[in-house]
Amino acid sequence: MSTLAHTMMTAARSADSGLANQGELDRHPYAEAPAVDRVGVPAWDNADPELGRVGRRATSSRGRGLHGQLVQQLGQMIVSGDLGADRPLVPEEIGQRFEVSRTVVRESLRVLEAKGLVSARPNVGTRVRPVSDWNLLDPDIIEWRAFGPQRDDQRRELSELRWTIEPLAARLAAGHGREDVQQRLSDMVEIMGHALSQGDALTFSRADSEFHSLLIQIAGNRMLEHLSGIVSAALQVSGGPLTGCERPNDASLAHHGRIVEALAAGDGAASEAAMRQLLTVHPEVERVVPAPREH
Numbered sequence: 001m002s003t004l005a006h007t008m009m010t011a012a013r014s015a016d017s018g019l020a021n022q023g024e025l026d027r028h029p030y031a032e033a034p035a036v037d038r039v040g041v042p043a044w045d046n047a048d049p050e051l052g053r054v055g056r057r058a059t060s061s062r063g064r065g066l067h068g069q070l071v072q073q074l075g076q077m078i079v080s081g082d083l084g085a086d087r088p089l090v091p092e093e094i095g096q097r098f099e100v101s102r103t104v105v106r107e108s109l110r111v112l113e114a115k116g117l118v119s120a121r122p123n124v125g126t127r128v129r130p131v132s133d134w135n136l137l138d139p140d141i142i143e144w145r146a147f148g149p150q151r152d153d154q155r156r157e158l159s160e161l162r163w164t165i166e167p168l169a170a171r172l173a174a175g176h177g178r179e180d181v182q183q184r185l186s187d188m189v190e191i192m193g194h195a196l197s198q199g200d201a202l203t204f205s206r207a208d209s210e211f212h213s214l215l216i217q218i219a220g221n222r223m224l225e226h227l228s229g230i231v232s233a234a235l236q237v238s239g240g241p242l243t244g245c246e247r248p249n250d251a252s253l254a255h256h257g258r259i260v261e262a263l264a265a266g267d268g269a270a271s272e273a274a275m276r277q278l279l280t281v282h283p284e285v286e287r288v289v290p291a292p293r294e295h
Contacts, residue, residue, distance in 0.1 A: 066100050070108040078117050078128050079144040085130040089118060115141060139233040158234040163279055165227055170259060170275035172219035174268035181218050182264055185211060189256045196248050204248045209235045211256060252278065
């Protein structure tokens with residue numbers, strides 16, 4: 001095992017195994033959430049009443065403390081539809097409900113505004129914006145949709161988008177045969193193989209995510225590189241139709257290995273073909289590859 005691969009594997013082993021579940025305390029329980037009245041007073045009943053106390057004990061899953069916790073909570077509620085379009089958000093009410101300061105509320109609403117989820121206007125206040133205004137390529141929104149009522153649509157859309165992005169990136173990356181990049185990609189495959197043999201899905205997913213992000217980054221296309229966060233977000237959500245990347249097994253590992261071999265050989269067509277095979281949905285799933293939908 002190379003030095004880099006050994007270092008990453010050691011770090012992954014020493015990491016808290018609970019990382020995969022971080023954020024569960026502040027994740028809105030969509031599946032169990034009761035129906036709410038979407039008119040009138042904001043539906044805070046399904047929010048986490050312990051947000052303030054939880055935030056004071058530990059940082060959020062993104063390491064942003066109370067601010068990150070509140071962004072997560074409000075974002076999930078908006079995306080789930082519990083805070084519907086054009087719903088007013090009163091900062092004072094939010095602060096009281098979640099036991100956080102006015103500064104935390106203000107900063108959180110600014111983040112949500114940057115994501116297109118809310119808008120703040122003089123004499124109107126802060127209101128939830130319609131879905132058409134959301135930045136649907138934002139990794140946070142991708143995650144929130146993937147765990148909300150729109151989970152099936154989000155996962156299908158991600159699958160279709162990856163089917164468009166990654167084969168092209170694999171073809172382009174074959175023209176960038178830097179030895180250090182080739183070694184790092186090989187290291188990721190080696191880590192994935194070791195993790196698979198150990199039944200370590202968390203380490204497998206981390207190496208898998210880095211593999212795909214790196215591949216897009218070396219494609220030599222800055223617009224594609226800008227989309228690498230989408231792929232990382234896609235790899236972090238589970239359930240729904242599964243691709244070869246999302247189910248650790250020997251076939252998935254072999255496809256990753258073939259991509260590395262094709263890249264090393266400078267064979268763009270073979271690299272693209274291997275990526276398409278990797279992204280193909282497993283046979284037991286009804287739809288094998290993304291297909292046109294009936295309207």
